[in-house]
Amino acid sequence: MKIDIVSVFPEYFKALDVGLFGKAIERGLLDVSAHDLRDWTHDVHHSVDDTPVGGGAGMVMKPEVWAECLDDLLGLEPVEMADDGSETPDPPEADLSKPVLIFPNPSAPLFTQRDATELSRAGHLVFGCGRYEGYDARIPRYYRAQGVDVREYSIGDYVLNGGEVAVSVMLEAITRLMPGFMGNPDSIVEESYTGSNALLEHYQYTKPAVWRGMGVPDVLTSGDHGKVDRFRRDEAIAHTDRLRPDLIERLDCKALNKADRKTLMALGWEVSGPHPRKRAD
CATH class of the missing domain: 3.40.1280.10 (SPOUT methyltransferase, trefoil knot domain)
Structure with missing residues (x-):
């Protein structure tokens, strides 16, 4: 270039x-x-x-x-x-x-x-x-x-x-x-704002697993890669919900899997339409 x-x-x-x-x-x-x-x-x-x-x-x-x-x-x-x-x-x-x-x-x-x-x-x-x-x-x-x-x-x-x-x-x-x-x-695949269904990135941690009395989430040391991936995805959704709900509103509901939908509904989002919508309650 x-x-x-x-x-x-x-x-x-x-x-x-x-x-x-x-x-x-x-x-x-x-x-x-x-x-x-x-x-x-x-x-x-x-x-x-x-x-x-x-x-x-x-x-x-x-x-x-x-x-x-x-x-x-x-x-x-x-x-x-x-x-x-x-x-x-x-x-x-x-x-x-x-x-x-x-x-x-x-x-x-x-x-x-x-x-x-x-x-x-x-x-x-x-x-x-x-x-x-x-x-x-x-x-x-x-x-x-x-x-x-x-x-x-x-x-x-x-x-x-x-x-x-x-x-x-x-x-x-x-x-x-x-x-x-x-x-x-x-290293750039799962960053914030990446992809058509963009979310903020999940939190990152490194060794030691306990630092000044503060531990990393247990699931990250479990060795179960499926659980780790789900934990990170849920954390990204929750992090985005707290800080940038406008990004949640742009998600394509058809592209969300069952676990994504469950996490969003637990956070107060309606996912039956084309895009998530925050419930009034």
């Missing part, structure tokens, strides 16, 4: 050289380049922002600088458009053989494990790191109109100083799903 990252602080991404990500770069699984947006400026101050049209606090990142940079990275020629901003172009059909342009944005849809799984199959990802009050809204609109698959994602209900942290989060979530990235691919 080829990865291009555009930022006014490209040195931030030196941290990618460590751990599994760094090893994937060394092995040639990833080809990563961090670019300084200021390299595409032409004024003496290397300005990348200007005041908001219509007034207001802060500064907004300029479209002309971003466009020169992205045209180079995406191999596009400049196009003059007749666009008064009143319509949003329909996104093109996803084609992961072509570059995907991604901007972190706290006002965008939430980035999920499903998005990470899809993007792990892409050949070329281009990330744009916003700063200040963000980037000019015409930038993603322009590139969508040119047929580029443009994604804007939020990583949570909070605001950061810039997109660098969010890009790092998305990169780790995406690349760890690539074949060959993890030393043991089985």
Whole structure:
């Protein structure tokens, strides 16, 4: 996978050289380049922002600088458009053989494990790191109109100083799903949010079996793998019920086995419909 990252602080991404990500770069699984947006400026101050049209606090990142940079990275020629901003172009059909342009944005849809799984199959990802009050809204609109698959994602209900942290989060979530990235691919099979019937992961324990007077659940030391699997599944369901009942509501009841249904009903869920529904009592 080829990865291009555009930022006014490209040195931030030196941290990618460590751990599994760094090893994937060394092995040639990833080809990563961090670019300084200021390299595409032409004024003496290397300005990348200007005041908001219509007034207001802060500064907004300029479209002309971003466009020169992205045209180079995406191999596009400049196009003059007749666009008064009143319509949003329909996104093109996803084609992961072509570059995907991604901007972190706290006002965008939430980035999920499903998005990470899809993007792990892409050949070329281009990330744009916003700063200040963000980037000019015409930038993603322009590139969508040119047929580029443009994604804007939020990583949570909070605001950061810039997109660098969010890009790092998305990169780790995406690349760890690539074949060959993890030393043991089985380690990602039962994680939180994985699969169509996603649950939070069960709790994990290691040796010693008793630590500072606290023991692990007896079933985990029983040697009965069937009971261990059922215990972990029940714990995942109960953990999800406590913290993320919205994930329970998305489960497909047809895909649940008899034991799953029994556990959910004991927790107060009705499982006779297409999706679980919390009982009023």
